[in-house]
Amino acid sequence: EAGVTQFPSHSVIEKGQTVTLRCDPISGHDNLYWYRRVMGKEIKFLLHFVKESKQDESGMPNNRFLAERTGGTYSTLKVQPAELEDSGVYFCASSQGRTNEKLFFGSGTQLSVL
Amino acid sequence: AQSVTQPDIHITVSEGASLELRCNYSYGATPYLFWYVQSPGQGLQLLLKYFSGDTLVQGIKGFEAEFKRSQSSFNLRKPSVHWSDAAEYFCAVALRGSTLGRLYFGRGTQLTVWP
Numbered sequence: 032e033a034g035v036t037q038f039p040s041h042s043v044i045e046k047g048q049t050v051t052l053r054c055d056p057i058s059g060h061d062n063l064y065w066y067r068r069v070m071g072k073e074i075k076f077l078l079h080f081v082k083e084s085k086q087d088e089s090g091m092p093n094n095r096f097l098a099e100r101t102g103g104t105y106s107t108l109k110v111q112p113a114e115l116e117d118s119g120v121y122f123c124a125s126s127q128g129r130t131n132e133k134l135f136f137g138s139g140t141q142l143s144v145l
Numbered sequence: 146a147q148s149v150t151q152p153d154i155h156i157t158v159s160e161g162a163s164l165e166l167r168c169n170y171s172y173g174a175t176p177y178l179f180w181y182v183q184s185p186g187q188g189l190q191l192l193l194k195y196f197s198g199d200t201l202v203q204g205i206k207g208f209e210a211e212f213k214r215s216q217s218s219f220n221l222r223k224p225s226v227h228w229s230d231a232a233e234y235f236c237a238v239a240l241r242g243s244t245l246g247r248l249y250f251g252r253g254t255q256l257t258v259w260p
């Protein structure tokens with residue numbers, strides 16, 4: 032069974048550009064989460080999808096970030112325009128069911144904004 | 146302030162030695178408690194979790210953790226470390242009454258294992 036897949040694994044862009052990160056969760060997992068780790072700091076929650084609906088987006092930093100989950104399958108996280116402080120590792124995770132506590136994480140996308 | 150604290154940023158142990166990674170939390174009600182591990186190039190993997198009951202919980206890869214309410218701690222232990230245990234370890238909590246996948250993480254402890 033395939034795990035959670037994230038693409039790209041690395042992205043280097045200039046300030047002001049747009050970047051789109053993609054996450055393919057494990058098939059059948061209704062819950063999809065985005066997390067971010069800024070260098071030297073803790074991993075922080077960004078948002079949570081249940082199928083195609085945003086359940087909780089309280090962790091999104093500002094309106095430069097837009098997350099979507101098409102048809103309840105894969106998800107994209109777009110940063111537009113990117114700022115220097117957006118640099119970090121973006122993790123995606125998925126889980127099955129409402130009360131399933133086991134998250135399966137992707138290996139992350141390392142985003143560097145220069 | 147509510148937080149998860151991992152006081153050790155980096156720990157180095159010799160292969161075969163015992164290991165204890167510390168985690169303290171500061172929340173009003175005891176949260177659900179987790180330990181995750183991230184090996185190089187991999188995603189985070191759940192090692193073990195504590196929800197209630199027996200305060201000593203067993204996990205995968207020979208790890209265990211002990212919940213101590215009086216100390217607000219959930220320390221991770223392993224009796225004998227293997228070179229393959231070199232990784233970054235994260236303590237995390239989920240708040241009771243909240244979504245279990247909405248985690249609050251500590252800053253992580255990087256474990257180096259000497260041969």
